[in-house]
Amino acid sequence: MLNPLIDEIFELILTRQVWQVHTLAAELTNRSAITTLDKSPERDLFKRNFLIMNALYQLQAQLRPQSLLISTLHIELLEKEDNSLVTTNENLRDYYLDWRNYDTDEEKIDELLNSFWRQFKTTSPQQVLNDNEFKALALEWKLPENFTLKNVQKRWRQLALQMHPDKPNGCEVKFKKIKLQYEQLKVAAR
Structure with missing residues (x-):
């Protein structure tokens, strides 16, 4: 319908x-x-x-x-x-x-x-992800297979520097998206 x-x-x-x-x-x-x-x-x-x-x-x-x-x-x-x-x-x-x-x-x-x-x-505030979604997100972020919180934090800083709205090629929407992804990955790394 x-x-x-x-x-x-x-x-x-x-x-x-x-x-x-x-x-x-x-x-x-x-x-x-x-x-x-x-x-x-x-x-x-x-x-x-x-x-x-x-x-x-x-x-x-x-x-x-x-x-x-x-x-x-x-x-x-x-x-x-x-x-x-x-x-x-x-x-x-x-x-x-x-x-x-x-x-x-x-x-x-x-x-x-x-x-x-x-x-x-x-x-909250992150979306609940299943195992396949976490794996896909980790792959997108180029994290090692058994990533740690330290890996996630390091990659977050790299991506945040690239996407920050104050940077020449930055984008507020993409920055917010990677911030949400960061919160999701932190949960998976614990």
Whole structure:
């Protein structure tokens, strides 16, 4: 089933570099593209997030699987040169592309929200990555196979010097991205 929010979301991600699910939801509500979906506040929030994530994953498949970075805390349309940085959490993608999950009951929603907040509390601000995602990121950063925190810190300093917005070839967006990656790799190095 084609999600009716795809075009609206695509227009939005073209206007600003980085989004989050809640900021997309707020803007879609302001544009009257999304309204109240359920009487229960928890189910309404879940359904809004489900529709947004479903639309994002459908959009990702339409664009190219590697051109749209999707996580709840960071949604970004990437330039061609950045495509290798994106890894997709297939379980999450499969969950949000399965329309049967849209009508999840309140007990399951509570369980999902509690799980999200537990993960968020222990990993914030970085995105939770699986083993394959960590390996891909370590490869992108040119880290040794069994890298240490010291390896990550050294590489971070090198990349930060190259990408810092104050440098001639620096870029604020890329700098923020490598900062997020650094936080993710620090967790893996422990």
